[in-house]
Amino acid sequence: MADLHDAPLASLDAVLAYRLLALRAAVFVVEQECAYLDADGRDLEAGAVQLWIEADGEVIATTRLLWDAPGRARIGRVATAAAHRRRGHAEALLRHALHLAGAAEVVLDAQSYLQGWYERFGFAVTGPEFLDDGIAHVPMARAAGQDGDGADLSGSSGH
Numbered sequence: 001m002a003d004l005h006d007a008p009l010a011s012l013d014a015v016l017a018y019r020l021l022a023l024r025a026a027v028f029v030v031e032q033e034c035a036y037l038d039a040d041g042r043d044l045e046a047g048a049v050q051l052w053i054e055a056d057g058e059v060i061a062t063t064r065l066l067w068d069a070p071g072r073a074r075i076g077r078v079a080t081a082a083a084h085r086r087r088g089h090a091e092a093l094l095r096h097a098l099h100l101a102g103a104a105e106v107v108l109d110a111q112s113y114l115q116g117w118y119e120r121f122g123f124a125v126t127g128p129e130f131l132d133d134g135i136a137h138v139p140m141a142r143a144a145g146q147d148g149d150g151a152d153l154s155g156s157s158g159h
Contacts, residue, residue: 002055004092006065006100009043009050019059020052027079034133038077042066051097053089061089065097071144073101075108094121098142105144112136122146 009017021038028034042048043064052062061080068074075097080089098106098121110118112129115138123140130137 002053002060002089004051004053004096006049006051006096008048012050016059020050020062023059023062023081024077024079026081028077031082032133032135034135036133042076049097049100051093051100053093055084060084061093063090063093063097065100068107071104073097073104073106075101075106098146103145106142108140109137110140112138115140 009020012020024038028038029036043050045066047067049065050062051065052059054060058081061084063078064076066074066076075094078090078093106123107126108118108123109132110123113136115125118140122142124142125138126141127139130139
């Protein structure tokens with residue numbers, strides 16, 4: 001059985017924090033061959049939340065929710081262990097992150113091939129495609145006033 005959790009990094013014990021960072025390194029640094037400094041300081045910012053899914057004591061998926069500014073959240077570092085992909089774990093993490101963000105605007109930099117997947121959750125492309133560590137990405141945002149399913153919470157019809 002898989003369990004979803006969320007907490008600030010500083011509240012995690014060292015072993016769990018290590019497992020989260022190890023999964024991110026396995027996916028981004030090793031599998032995708034992106035040599036970058038994952039420890040960018042943002043995980044320790046006020047309001048930053050780590051989200052993860054555990055199954056049988058193993059961290060199998062993770063992401064983080066940051067705050068770029070009041071009312072503007074950022075989702076990043078979405079990673080799922082190769083053996084656990086295509087089982088809805090990334091979707092569960094994304095929905096939970098959007099729930100935690102509430103009605104705030106949420107931004108992210110999506111790998112371009114995942115653009116359509118993020119659009120399912122109310123995200124739209126906000127700028128041109130760019131390369132990040134040699135991988136094509138697009139900036140995306142989900143407007144303020146939507147719930148985790150992309151539904152409008154502002155009370156307006158959108159017209």
